[in-house]
């Protein structure tokens with residue numbers, strides 16, 4: 188590969204199963220899997236079924252593309268595997284041969300872009316960034332690449348410019364900063380949206396201020412996770428706060444956000460903040476009993492490094508680390524996207540804090556699948572957030588700080604639950 192830019196394998200698959208050759212869903216899945224098995228990074232795929240027979244489709248990968256056209260009536264597929272870099276397209280070839288049940292096949296391999304015939308011109312990355320900025324103008328914006336956050340049955344996609352500001356596989360997860368025309372720059376972890384410039388305030392105001400105003404005199408706060416910095420930025424707006432300890436496991440998230448999302452990562456240099464890059468689960472276990480007024484768990488979904496943030500042991504440790512009158516707030520998942528994680532977390536919090544002491548708040552966030560998301564609370568002999576009645580000071584704070592989501596009406600409304608959510612929480 189060293190003397191060529193790319194490798195192109197033109198494949199003939201013959202004697203294939205005609206039903207498979209006409210099944211657009213399974214062909215798309217097989218083509219995407221073929222790319223993944225060869226170590227490619229899949230950017231997007233688009234597939235089409237022709238009536239009455241035939242499928243055409245392309246999987247766009249960071250290493251180039253895989254394309255197919257099928258003739259089910261002949262049990263035949265024409266496949267192009269075009270890759271660059273170190274990816275071995277023969278792995279995709281072997282995989283597809285099995286998937287399609289090809290009895291015969293042939294393949295022609297061509298090296299593309301002979302380096303000795305080309306002249307390299309390196310150009311300034313800043314001019315590309317300038318171009319990317321122009322692409323956010325919808326009239327000039329023509330690229331069709333999408334980031335999708337999904338489970339097996341449901342998804343949310345945002346179009347992005349194709350510009351990748353940060354892409355690091357940390358020891359914990361893939362950390363990326365991409366840019367979308369609608370929501371600005373966004374932080375993604377593995378294949379999930381975490382936050383975007385344009386709607387981050389929904390999440391960060393709502394994870395912070397209802398708990399802060401319910402407590403009323405919080406001085407010592409622990410934030411677990413929250414590597415983008417939005418939560419500590421909001422908490423530090425409360426002047427009575429004396430110290431915020433933030434424990435984020437993944438330093439790559441902090442680095443990415445400091446560089447590319449400075450409006451969110453705005454308070455990492457605040458004198459009241461102690462920023463620890465380390466394990467928040469261990470920190471909660473080792474914390475002195477009754478040391479925090481508020482603990483905020485700004486974690487990701489219960490896969491990968493955030494899995495332990497949904498365990499009984501972790502919340503028992505948080506309970507012990509809270510002062511009497513203390514409040515725990517946790518990223519609570521969605522009653523529409525991941526009902527199981529949502530209800531299980533509430534069962535855990537009820538178990539530890541008591542049935543009446545695990546209220547749930549709902550809020551709207553456009554960039555999480557379904558848009559309906561929750562924060563879940565654990566009250567350690569604290570008053571219920573709904574009983575807070577100092578609405579004047581909430582509104583004065585909202586006006587002074589220029590908040591865009593939270594206000595005194597929202598403070599109460601966020602704890603009002605639709606009937607189907609109440610039923611979910613009651614195990615019905």
Ligand code: SPD
Pocket residue numbers: 379380381382390413414415416417418485486487488518555
């Ligand atoms: N599916 C997204 C779950 C939310 C994760 N936390 C977002 C971090 C924002 N600070």
